Amino acid sequence: MTHGPLAGVKVLELAGLAPGPFAGMMLADHGAEVLRVDRVAAVSDRPRTDVMDRGKRTIGLDLKSAEGVAAFKELAANADVVIEVFRPGVAERLGIGPDDMHAVNERLIYGRMTGWGQEGPLATTAGHDIDYIAISGVLSMLGRAGDKPTPPINILGDFAGGGLMLAYGVLLALFERERTGRGRVVDAAMVDGAAMLFAMFYRSGWGPRGTNLLDTGAPFYDTYETADGGFMALGALEPQFWAEFVSRAGLDDLPDRGDPAQWPVLRLRLEAAFKERTRAEWEAVFEGSDACVSPVLSMAEAAAHPHNTARGAFTTVGEVTQPVPAPRLLGTPEPDLSPATRLEDLTAWGLDRERAAKLRQAGVLA
Secondary structure (H helix, E strand, O other), X not given: OOOOOOOOOEEEEEXXXXXXXXXXXXXXXXXXXXXXXXXXXXXXXXXXXOXXXXXXXXXXXXXXXXXXXXXXXXXXXXXOEEEEOOOOOHHHHHOOOHHHHHHHOOOOEEEEEEOOOOOOOOOOOOOOHHHHHHHOXXXXXXXXXXXXXXXXXXXXXXXXXXXXXHHHHHHHHHHHHHHHOOOOEEEEEXXXXXXXXXXXXXXXXXXXXXXXXXXXXXXXXXXXXXXXXXXXXXXXXXXXXXXXXXXXXXXXXXXXXXXXXXXXXXXXXXXXXXXXXXXXXXXXXXXXXXXXXXXXXXXXXHHHOHHHHHHOOEEEEOOEEEEOOOOOOOOOOOOOOOOEEEOOOOHHHOOOHHHHHHHHHOOOEO
């Protein structure tokens, strides 16, 4: 039995890459019953240990067959949400587009996850995270001064601008449905989401990449190498935090940090200072202070950091260390983070055992 604020919400998640599964994970983390629908040949009895599949169940369904489409509609008739991850027009050609689904369930929330959105000159073309953040203007702002734009792996497009925005849109539509009784189509485009994440910076006064306060332009908001090849992150923006940093670091006669013309010299001083001690030594210097200086931890180190262990920020499921669900809803039971397993009994989804058995025998369902 699932718990959490989304307990009782049924989600059909069409299998796809990164953003779709991430949205499904966000919903499953808070109690939704998520059924992942994959290709028949891709489903086995082995649990799926991908972190983004945690707390879900999975089936295989041949959506290129009339029987498979009919079965999907039967499942959708008993669902609250569909997460669809195809290029525009594909779901319609398969017969499982929004109109097809709303014909069998007018309360259904139909969440569409694409890179470019459902319309526009690029809508039907291929792309990846790097392309979406490039067109949104975001990529132009990432990187050091005088260097080429640097993509932050696929965090901004796929996950923050894509999957997280889709999950948010689904929640908005579920909330609205409580008033209207009708479902809605959610058009979640990664190019839109990435642009939204940078709303603060779409204004005058923000200069070229790598020259501003928060993008490594300022020497007091950057990373510095230590004597042992580690790194420390310095974020002493406010004067009081800077004063704390300077005092604890034992620095004096520094250039005026309020004068950008002095930043290159100040940076050289800070680089030299940080290389005088190891990362562990600097950690000891700034431990418990308001200097806003932190060690740059690897992902493995992060799970063992005292603060993260005190909060239980990471857990291990099936030998895979992973972050626990966020945000935390205090007072709710711990969510199910177990690896995804195949769901054999689909009666709760409106597909009785006899019909499921016939579909499996025909190779349509796995």
